[in-house]
Amino acid sequence: MPLTEIDAHTALVVVDLQDAVVALPTVHSAKSIVEQSIRLADAFRERNLPVVIVTAAGVAPGRTEASRARAAGGQSSSAAASSAAEAVALLSELGPGDHTVVKRVWGAFHDPTLAGWLREREVTQVVVTGIATSMGVESTARGAHEYGFNVTIATDAVTDLDQEDHDYVLRKVFPKIAETGTTDEILALLDRSTIDA
DSSP, rough: OOOOOOOOOOEEEEOOOOOHHHSSSSOOOOOHHHHHHHHHHHHHHHHOOOEEEEOOOOOOOSSOHHHHHHHTTTHHHHHHHHHHHHHTTTTTGGGOOSSEEEEEOOGGGGGGHHHHHHTTTTOEEEEEEOOOIIIHHHHHHHHHTTTTOOEEEEEEEESOOHHHHHHHHHIIIIIHHHHHEOOOHHHHHHHHOOOOO
């Protein structure tokens, strides 16, 4: 669904823009994703709206084909956990968040304390940015939707490691759980919601 409005009590949720993730070979420039996320973070902070910085510090423990492939390639689960812990280092450009979520699964709302923190601040909507579209971003958006928040995806502030996955989620998944818009469209509606409030 195209973007229609930004609520007066909206939070920005920035997913996994940390050094190790931004260094991955994404289909769109990770630098551009970071720049757009910073623009949004600056605008939210100027309006005293919450900014949530989400970082990945591991993976869910369940057995998957991907984890078996990593093990076959010589990377042990303890080595993977160690490199995941090192990956928590955030890009300094993002600045401080009002709230930080460290997760060991794809979605930031797996821990219900995030929803509670947002509700304490009367947040009704979240804008989501980050990497990767089909993993942390999608899972976080689904979680927010399931908790009853209005969800907006900044389409030029998300990217993936796979073009088909990125396109599929933008076309087929997000319209069912969110509205989508560019950073410029979000900022324009953010200005309007601030004036109306």
